[in-house]
Amino acid sequence: MRSLLFAGATRPDLVAKLPRSRPDAAVVDLEDAVPADHKEAAREAARRLGRELAAAHPSLDVYVRVNAVPTRWFAGDVAEGVDPTVAGVVIPKLEEPAQLAALRSALADHGLGGLRVVAGIETARGVAHVERLLDLGVHAAYFGAEDYIADMGGVRTADGDEALYARSRVALAARVAGVIAVDQAVVDVRDEEAFRRDAEQGRAMGFGGKICVHPRQAELANAAFGADxxxxxxxxxxxxxxxxxxxxxxxxxxxxxxxxxxxxxxxxxxxxxxxxx
Known part of the structure; x- marks a missing residue:
């Protein structure tokens, strides 16, 4: 999973374009990309877009990111927003083994028990428990640096040292658990050189891929995490x-x-x- 490219469920135009940059995995997002007052209405779109994307592009792994387990949207997202033909679900801000158990129970209740789970490790508690979480059979895990720094009450800097400990810990835990590790996003979509540098550092740390928030970033990630x-x-x-x-x-x-x-x-x-x- 060299590239994990996101687009919001309320933007069908962007979802339709996801395959063009050849990401390894595409995510129809119900979490960060959807405002709170649109989340419930976006579920039907997420289900339909996920199904259509998976059918049109069989070689593309399609996921739906639901809202975090403690939120009021989680249960409805799983029940109404995930089509059984997609590859899996992305669960953000995973913090406790009980939350993963709740996700698996909800998936099973709706005939989705065979779907893969990608765990988002992006809070202080999630990082503190990352070894336990990734040892529970998830398919992959990503490190969400922006949410982690916000949760820590920290400040984002150009060199990124404030995230280095957590970033390293996620990479290490993923390697020990034998799961795919996906590195942090670069939110400045205009700065391709910054993305390349960050991807190269992530690759050197042992990550296998990168979160992408723009189609061009997927192309850069595929190059950085592949081999010429x-x-x-x-x-x-x-x-x-x-x-x-x-x-x-x-x-x-x-x-x-x-x-x-x-x-x-x-x-x-x-x-x-x-x-x-």
Whole structure:
């Protein structure tokens, strides 16, 4: 899940355009993108748009983001806003295992028990409990930095250090649990260079993809979290050199000026996996 691209359920024009930038996953949003006084009316649209998008684009994973479990909209969102043909649901601001149990119960009650769950970790309590939450069988998790900083009473800065601890903890918990980790959004949709830098840092931290709030960001995320031909070629050459050395009983080699051992081999294999090689 290199790119998780969102559009509001009240904007069918934007939802229809979601596949154009080739995101790995598209989200029809009932939460942040829909004002409070439009949420109930948006449910029918979310269900219809999700169904139509999934039918028209079978290779695209389509999700619906419902409102958080403690809100007054949650139960109605699950009952009326989620079509059984979509890939799954996104549950924002997940904080307690009991909330995940409530989601699963609600999904089962409406014949949706087979859908995937993407967990939003975006509050202080969610970060504090992230290891427990991600060990409960979710498909993926994203780190929502803006909500997290607001919940902490913090301030957003250009270097992003205020989110580094929580961001790292989500990436680590996801790796331990074996689930996909999706990195924070970049809300300035005009600054592509800032998005590239942030995506590269997220990739270096172990995230597998990124929240996208604009179609162009999905294209940038796919590039950042994939692997190009040059990277794949280098990985293949490194692995070939290692295999040749190992056949001769050598346990570590020098490749392009750097010593290579097992961690470097794992990273090379990861590059090939990201590149689809």
């Amino acid at each position: 031909a040059e990277q794949c070629d280098r990985a293949r050459r490194l692995l070939a050199a290692w295999e040749a050395a190992a056949a001769g009983g050598v346990g570590a080699i020098e490749f392009e000026g750097a010593m290579v051992d097992e961690p470097a081999l794992r990273m090379a294999r990861e590059v090939l996996a990201r590149g689809g090689a």
